[in-house]
Amino acid sequence: xxxxxxxxxxxxxxxxxxxxxxxxxxxxxxxxxxxxxxxxxxxxxxxxxxxxxxxxx
Amino acid sequence: xxxxxxxxxxxxxxxxxxxxxxxxxxxxxxxxxxxxxxxxxxxxxxxxxxxxxxxxxxxxxxxxxxxxxxxxxxxxxxxxxxxxxxxxxxxxxxxxxxxxxxxxxxxxxxxxxxxxxxxxxxxxxxxxxxxxxxxxxxxxxxxxxxxxxxxxxxxxxxxxxxxxxxxxxxxxxxxxxxxxxxxxxxxxxxxxxxxxxxxxxxxxxxxxxxxxxxxxxxxxxxxxxxxxxxxxxxxxxxxxxxxxxxxxxxxxxxxxxxxxxxxxxxxxxxxxxxxxxxxxxxxxxxxxxxxxxxxxxxxxxxxxxxxxxxxxxxxxxxxxxxxxxxxxxxxxxxxxxxxxxxxxxxxxxxxxxxxxxxxxxxxxxxxxxxxxxxxxxxxxxxxxxxxxxxxxxxxxxxxxxxxxxxxxxxxxxxxxxxxxxxxxxxxxxxxxxxxxxxxxxxxxxxxxxxxxxxxxxxxxxxxxxxxxxxxxxxxxxxxxxxxxxxxxxxxxxxxxxxxxxxxxxxxxxxxxxxxxxxxxx
Numbered sequence: 001x002x003x004x005x006x007x008x009x010x011x012x013x014x015x016x017x018x019x020x021x022x023x024x025x026x027x028x029x030x031x032x033x034x035x036x037x038x039x040x041x042x043x044x045x046x047x048x049x050x051x052x053x054x055x056x057x
Numbered sequence: 058x059x060x061x062x063x064x065x066x067x068x069x070x071x072x073x074x075x076x077x078x079x080x081x082x083x084x085x086x087x088x089x090x091x092x093x094x095x096x097x098x099x100x101x102x103x104x105x106x107x108x109x110x111x112x113x114x115x116x117x118x119x120x121x122x123x124x125x126x127x128x129x130x131x132x133x134x135x136x137x138x139x140x141x142x143x144x145x146x147x148x149x150x151x152x153x154x155x156x157x158x159x160x161x162x163x164x165x166x167x168x169x170x171x172x173x174x175x176x177x178x179x180x181x182x183x184x185x186x187x188x189x190x191x192x193x194x195x196x197x198x199x200x201x202x203x204x205x206x207x208x209x210x211x212x213x214x215x216x217x218x219x220x221x222x223x224x225x226x227x228x229x230x231x232x233x234x235x236x237x238x239x240x241x242x243x244x245x246x247x248x249x250x251x252x253x254x255x256x257x258x259x260x261x262x263x264x265x266x267x268x269x270x271x272x273x274x275x276x277x278x279x280x281x282x283x284x285x286x287x288x289x290x291x292x293x294x295x296x297x298x299x300x301x302x303x304x305x306x307x308x309x310x311x312x313x314x315x316x317x318x319x320x321x322x323x324x325x326x327x328x329x330x331x332x333x334x335x336x337x338x339x340x341x342x343x344x345x346x347x348x349x350x351x352x353x354x355x356x357x358x359x360x361x362x363x364x365x366x367x368x369x370x371x372x373x374x375x376x377x378x379x380x381x382x383x384x385x386x387x388x389x390x391x392x393x394x395x396x397x398x399x400x401x402x403x404x405x406x407x408x409x410x411x412x413x414x415x416x417x418x419x420x421x422x423x424x425x426x427x428x429x430x431x432x433x434x435x436x437x438x439x440x441x442x443x444x445x446x447x448x449x450x451x452x453x454x455x456x457x458x459x460x461x462x463x464x465x466x467x468x469x470x471x472x473x474x475x476x477x478x479x480x481x482x483x484x485x486x487x488x489x490x491x492x493x494x495x496x497x498x499x500x501x502x503x504x505x506x507x508x509x510x511x512x513x514x515x516x517x518x519x520x521x522x523x524x525x526x527x528x529x530x531x532x533x534x535x536x537x538x539x540x541x542x543x544x545x546x547x548x549x550x551x552x553x554x555x556x557x558x559x560x561x562x563x564x565x566x567x568x569x570x571x572x573x574x575x576x577x578x
Contacts, residue, residue, distance in 0.1 A: 015329070018148055019321050022301035026139060028274050030301060034147035035368055039361055042154030046357045049158045050350045 004052055007044050014041040060380045063404045065217060072413035073217040080255070080417040081236065084248045084425070091247045106167060108246050108344040110352035111359070115253030116246045117341045118363030121153060121332060122256045123202070124209030124423035125490075126367040129483030131399035134374025136289070136386065136481055138281050138298025140315030143324040144483050145371035150364035152332035155502075157356055159333050162505045163342035169574070172343065173433075174336040174501060175441045181504050181575060182512035183567060185445045190519050192441030194496060195336055196466075197523065198489045199430040203470035205486035206423035206430075208478050212393045213419045216400045217412060222392060223475060229424065230471045236428045237463060246344055252421040257363045259418040263403055263411065264369020270406035271376035280379040287383035289394040289480035298378075308540040312530040314487060320543030326550055327487065330494035333502040337429060370399065377402040392478040427470070435462035488529045491546045495553040496522035503557070508572050514561030521556045525549040 014037040021037075022030040108116075126146065133141035146152075163177065171177040175195070179188035207229055214225035271277050282299040296303060303315050314320040332338055348356070377385070377398035384390075385397045403415040439459045444450055479485030500518050504510040526549065528534040530542050539545050566572065 014151070015148075015325065018325060019301075019318055022139075022321070023318075026299075026301055027278050031139070031142055031147055031368070034142070035150065035365060038148040038150040038364075041148075041151040042157075042357060042361060045151075045154045045158050046353060050353055054350065055162070 004048060007048055011041050011044050014038070014044075060405070062381060062384065062401055065219065065404065068409050069404060069412055070218045072409040073213075073416040076413035076417040077232075077420045080420055083251065084236075084421075087248050087251055106164065106344055107346045109346060110348050110356045112246050112250040113341055113345045114356040114359030115251075115257075115363070116249035117153070117156070117253070117338060117356075118359060118366075119249040119253035119256060119421070120335070120337045120341060120426075120429070121149075122253070122260070122363065122366060122422055123426045123486075124206040124419065125483045125486045127256055127260060127370055127422040128209040128213070128399060128419050129205060129396060129481070129486065130367050130370040131374035131377065131402070132394070132396035132481050133483050134371040135378045135398040136374075136395035137286070137303055137313070137315060138284060138375075138378070139301045140298070140303035140313075141374070142301065142371060143315045143321050144487055146328050146367045147371075148325060149328050149332070149367060150361055152328045152330065153360045153364050154357060155329065156332040156338055157353075157360060159502045159505065160339045160342040161345070161348075161353075163339060164345055164347075165505075165575070167343050173436060173440060174340050174497075175437065177343075178501065178504070178515065182510075182515055183571065184512040184515075187500075187512050187515050187519075188441050189445055190516060191497075191500065192437035194519050194523055196434045196437050198492050198496075198526070199337075199434055200466070200470050200473070201489035202486055202493075203427050203430050203466075204473045205479065205482040206427045207470055207474040208393075208396065208482045209419055209423040210427075211474070212396050213400055213416050215393065216397060217416055222478075226471060226474055229427075230467055232420070232424050233427045233431065233467055234463075236424055237431065246341070248425075249341075252425060253359075253363060255421055256418050257366050259414045260366035260369050263399065263407070263415055264366075264372045266406045266411060267373040267376035267402045270402070271379045277372075277375050277379045281375060284378060284382065287386040289386055290391070291383075291387035293383070308535070311541040313484065314542050314546070316541075317543065319541065319547070323491075323543040323546035323550070324487075327491050327494050327546060330498040330550060331490045334494040334497035335490075336493070336497055336501070337426075337433060339497075339501060373399045373402050376406070380405070392480065394480050396482055427467075431463055431466040434466040435459045438462050488526070488531070491549055492522055492526040495525075495550040498550075499554055499557040507561075508576055509561055509566055510557070511561045511564040511566050513564040514557045514559075517560040518553050518557040522549060522553050525552060 017037055018034050021033050130145045133144050166177040166180050169180045171180045175188040175191040178191050179185055207226060210229040211222060211225040214220055214228050215222045220228060284298045286294045286296040286298060286303060302317050303313065305313050305316050310316055314324045385395050390397050403412040436459060439455050444455060496519055500515045528537060528539050528545060530540050530545055534540065534545055
């Protein structure tokens with residue numbers, strides 16, 4: 001369970017860092033950086049789903 | 058800057074008409090071929106629950122990429138610079154991944170007899186009231202969403218054919234009707250999959266081509282940082298576009314999501330919740346077959362590639378600003394303004410082939426989306442209201458009534474766009490997106506996982522969401538002093554969450570036996 005909380009914390013960080021990067025760096029770094037953070041979030045969300053909460057019919 | 062805006066010759070018009078005709082023909086052929094295979098209306102809606110990850114993934118991309126993402130994002134980048142990126146949706150992949158994670162459980166409700174999202178709610182809460190109310194909310198919010206789609210297609214048609222804007226709106230309505238009559242909508246998942254592939258390829262191509270045309274990332278960044286905000290109608294301000302917030306003067310300026318970091322945070326939550334909250338998105342899982350873990354990852358890969366498309370479209374807007382400055386914000390370009398940018402950029406950067414493909418994509422994203430939404434709204438009336446109240450009504454009468462209802466649902470958003478076209482369409486559509494995110498993320502998405510959710514929680518959330526929607530800063534919010542988009546959006550989304558949880562916890566859930574059917578161990 002602690003692993004899931006760890007992964008969820010990283011996902012939360014991916015959200016929190018978005019405005020921080022925009023404020024601190026701006027420009028293209030923020031534009032593509034936001035997309036990268038969103039991809040990390042997405043990969044972790046699917047990892048948690050498939051690894052810990054997989055549903056069989 | 059200093060590059061002249063290109064003249065649009067007859068070759069552009071021919072290219073655009075041919076591309077749209079080709080796209081329409083392929084969609085119709087796909088639609089007819091797949092319809093032949095469906096043996097009943099229910100099977101037509103959700104297939105035989107045999108749709109695989111590739112088709113579901115690209116269909117989800119197509120339903121997500123509407124006129125906002127595939128067209129309007131360029132207007133955002135063009136008009137607002139970096140601060141427009143909050144509505145461009147640089148983080149949208151996070152939201153679509155939540156839809157992927159949550160939406161798969163929709164399949165369970167198909168097995169229990171649901172064929173549409175409101176029907177899924179009837180099954181979940183054993184309540185026809187929830188079904189009807191959800192149908193009503195969808196009608197209201199989808200009408201607003203359709204206005205932006207009309208503007209997208211009409212803008213492309215006006216620029217590429219020279220038809221006046223209001224004539225182009227009528228052409229758009231005719232195209233929607235034609236699309237519905239000839240059956241472009243009937244292929245459902247398969248047509249949507251085809252559209253998703255086209256939108257992704259054209260979006261990436263447009264972005265990369267305009268990036269090269271404008272001189273690369275460095276040049277775009279350099280020029281954007283010298284620009285200042287110009288309001289639609291040409292009024293110049295001294296507010297620079299070099300930051301991720303744009304401090305527009307209050308009170309009207311507060312209605313822009315990127316005005317400060319409160320608006321920014323609200324926009325981020327909107328993107329996190331709306332992909333799941335869009336009923337036309339999550340319903341894509343109704344026809345999905347059982348998929349393996351590996352196939353789940355394939356769907357994610359498709360969503361990532363497709364989900365980056367809006368960023369490329371936004372980039373086309375930045376490129377147009379780099380080349381032409383604020384010219385499209387002047388009254389000469391009324392009522393299209395910054396939304397004109399991607400069309401001219403596609404002509405300049407890629408000539409007739411690119412603008413033709415781009416026009417076909419906007420056709421796919423807007424006309425097909427309007428058609429889909431008109432069908433959903435008409436079905437809401439017949440299935441969620443009339444059939445709900447009179448279950449004995451004959452299927453033949455219901456079908457005729459559905460066809461009849463197509464006319465008002467094509468006409469209402471058309472009239473709206475005629476009388477008050479939104480200056481920047483994506484900004485306008487975000488109002489509807491917040492409401493769909495706030496209401497349906499919880500009522501549909503969370504309810505599939507939270508046993509304690511009750512019908513009263515769902516009803517209260519829908520009513521609350523619709524009332525707060527009316528208080529949008531550009532609607533009735535001014536009356537109560539609600540000028541700030543960010544506060545309004547947070548009030549709607551987090552207020553909906555709070556009401557949903559509190560009312561559910563204080564009312565009675567379904568019985569244990571019934572819940573065991575919905576939540577088998």
